Amino acid sequence: MLSANPLLTQFQKTRSLSQAETAALSKVPLRRVALRPEEPMVRAGDHTTSCILVLDGMLATSKVDGAGRRQITAIHIAGDFPDLMSLHLDLADSDIRAVAKAEVASINHDHLRRLALDHPNLAAKLWRTVLVDAAISREWVLNLGQRESMTRMAHVLCEILLRMQVAGLANGNTCRMPLTQVNLSEVTGMSLVHVNRVLQQLRRKDLITLAKGQLDVLNWAGLVKVGDFSAEYLHIVKH
Amino acid sequence: MLSANPLLTQFQKTRSLSQAETAALSKVPLRRVALRPEEPMVRAGDHTTSCILVLDGMLATSKVDGAGRRQITAIHIAGDFPDLMSLHLDLADSDIRAVAKAEVASINHDHLRRLALDHPNLAAKLWRTVLVDAAISREWVLNLGQRESMTRMAHVLCEILLRMQVAGLANGNTCRMPLTQVNLSEVTGMSLVHVNRVLQQLRRKDLITLAKGQLDVLNWAGLVKVGDFSAEYLHIVKH
DNA sequence: CGTGGCCTTGACAGGAGTCAAGTATGGTGG
DNA sequence: CCACCATACTTGACTCCTGTCAAGGCCACG
Numbered sequence: 001m002l003s004a005n006p007l008l009t010q011f012q013k014t015r016s017l018s019q020a021e022t023a024a025l026s027k028v029p030l031r032r033v034a035l036r037p038e039e040p041m042v043r044a045g046d047h048t049t050s051c052i053l054v055l056d057g058m059l060a061t062s063k064v065d066g067a068g069r070r071q072i073t074a075i076h077i078a079g080d081f082p083d084l085m086s087l088h089l090d091l092a093d094s095d096i097r098a099v100a101k102a103e104v105a106s107i108n109h110d111h112l113r114r115l116a117l118d119h120p121n122l123a124a125k126l127w128r129t130v131l132v133d134a135a136i137s138r139e140w141v142l143n144l145g146q147r148e149s150m151t152r153m154a155h156v157l158c159e160i161l162l163r164m165q166v167a168g169l170a171n172g173n174t175c176r177m178p179l180t181q182v183n184l185s186e187v188t189g190m191s192l193v194h195v196n197r198v199l200q201q202l203r204r205k206d207l208i209t210l211a212k213g214q215l216d217v218l219n220w221a222g223l224v225k226v227g228d229f230s231a232e233y234l235h236i237v238k239h
Numbered sequence: 240m241l242s243a244n245p246l247l248t249q250f251q252k253t254r255s256l257s258q259a260e261t262a263a264l265s266k267v268p269l270r271r272v273a274l275r276p277e278e279p280m281v282r283a284g285d286h287t288t289s290c291i292l293v294l295d296g297m298l299a300t301s302k303v304d305g306a307g308r309r310q311i312t313a314i315h316i317a318g319d320f321p322d323l324m325s326l327h328l329d330l331a332d333s334d335i336r337a338v339a340k341a342e343v344a345s346i347n348h349d350h351l352r353r354l355a356l357d358h359p360n361l362a363a364k365l366w367r368t369v370l371v372d373a374a375i376s377r378e379w380v381l382n383l384g385q386r387e388s389m390t391r392m393a394h395v396l397c398e399i400l401l402r403m404q405v406a407g408l409a410n411g412n413t414c415r416m417p418l419t420q421v422n423l424s425e426v427t428g429m430s431l432v433h434v435n436r437v438l439q440q441l442r443r444k445d446l447i448t449l450a451k452g453q454l455d456v457l458n459w460a461g462l463v464k465v466g467d468f469s470a471e472y473l474h475i476v477k478h
Numbered sequence: 479c480g481t482g483g484c485c486t487t488g489a490c491a492g493g494a495g496t497c498a499a500g501t502a503t504g505g506t507g508g
Numbered sequence: 509c510c511a512c513c514a515t516a517c518t519t520g521a522c523t524c525c526t527g528t529c530a531a532g533g534c535c536a537c538g
Contacts, residue, residue, distance in 0.1 A: 145428030189384030
């Protein structure tokens with residue numbers, strides 16, 4: 001099938017669809033948008049009328065505090081819907097921007113609402129992704145609040161690799177990882193200098209390789225242990 | 240009306256309801272549960288078949304890391320639905336327990352699902368609360384990741400007072416605040432000792448009074464400033 | 479009146495931030 | 509093809525915020 005609707009493709013990944021669902025999904029119009037590195041897709045305060053589906057690359061949701069310090073509150077890879085919340089919340093409370101070059105599909109709210117009303121199973125799947133994102137957010141609160149820096153960093157790397165694997169975007173224990181050390185400092189709440197030192201500790205322990213936008217986990221069990229990582233919070237469904 | 244259905248009461252707070260909606264809400268059976276301090280209502284790993292509506296007191300959602308350190312990821316006051324996520328996620332990923340004495344209503348999943356399917360406006364309201372909780376969670380990530388300890392603490396206190404006010408549970412700038420300093424350390428990711436020192440700084444600046452389970456914000460503007468607080472993330476609707 | 483929970487205080491150590499400088503790396507234009 | 513520049517990464521020195529340890533005080537309750 002030539003250039004299938006990526007929305008349809010995404011839904012097919014987790015569940016077999018009825019004829020009606022497939023038809024409805026195919027009919028949803030998408031607007032493809034290419035993003036350059038750092039380019040914002042949504043800004044805090046925006047009133048949006050469409051949702052995003054990530055097609056390629058990586059985006060990050062972030063907030064900035066009064067002193068101008070930025071915190072990344074979520075990262076999004078291909079297949080993620082970073083701002084489904086805009087369906088029910090009037091104003092965006094965070095920025096969403098590309099980490100590196102990325103491509104997204106913009107889906108009109110009205111079309112998504114129609115889809116959700118007509119097809120409860122598709123609505124349920126959408127809501128499930130919102131809830132998983134919320135679960136990830138809670139785990140990040142734990143990560144930032146309680147875990148020491150090396151554990152915190154290892155945990156983040158575990159999550160990234162595992163999510164990439166589940167999305168079919170990893171090659172064994174290797175995946176693209178476009179976050180710079182500055183970005184990682186915005187994820188982990190540590191200073192850039194400390195990020196650098198912690199990464200070197202992880203390298204020295206032969207747990208990871210991380211260079212040129214590529215992450216290679218040399219010792220998954222070891223990284224999981226150092227990172228106090230346990231995947232339940234990702235609510236991954238096996239099939 | 241004698242002892243109205245608290246679920247109905249909660250929904251009436253934000254929107255006037257249709258006859259059908261009122262009738263449907265009135266018919267939903269609730270099971271009232273009284274909780275003693277620290278008593279868990281949900282545990283991580285549980286498969287639940289009902290949701291919670293907080294009727295009185297305060298609950299907290301928390302996670303524990305591998306070293307046994309507990310992080311509170313959300314606090315819930317009367318009118319909140321702490322675990323709507325259980326409607327679509329099989330297993331709980333966090334504990335939910337009473338902070339002090341509390342009372343909750345337990346609502347069967349099936350009844351809520353029926354309600355949501357039959358009354359899209361009620362479903363939308365429920366989802367909106369889920370999304371606001373997620374927005375709060377993102378703000379907490381920012382708070383934990385970027386803000387220094389005094390700002391962090393002030394921010395938490397601002398959020399608590401404002402939410403209590405919106406819920407009609409405050410008396411001017413005073414409200415019940417059953418979180419102990421240990422609890423506040425679990426919220427802010429700081430040590431108990433440091434919580435104590437930071438609270439004293441806030442008191443010395445004549446910003447707050449906090450004792451015997453009661454918070455009094457003496458200088459709201461001042462606390463907002465110290466706490467880098469801005470309420471947008473709570474998505475409060477005026478009416 | 480004793481006991482436990484909660485709060486307070488002091489001393490000390492160390493993890494992590496900041497400042498500052500220097501080293502790759504990769505893209506661009508002359 | 510090479511010089512140049514921007515971006516990203518690395519390293520060292522120093523400071524200080526915050527955690528830990530330890531002890532003690534204050535209440536409420538049985």
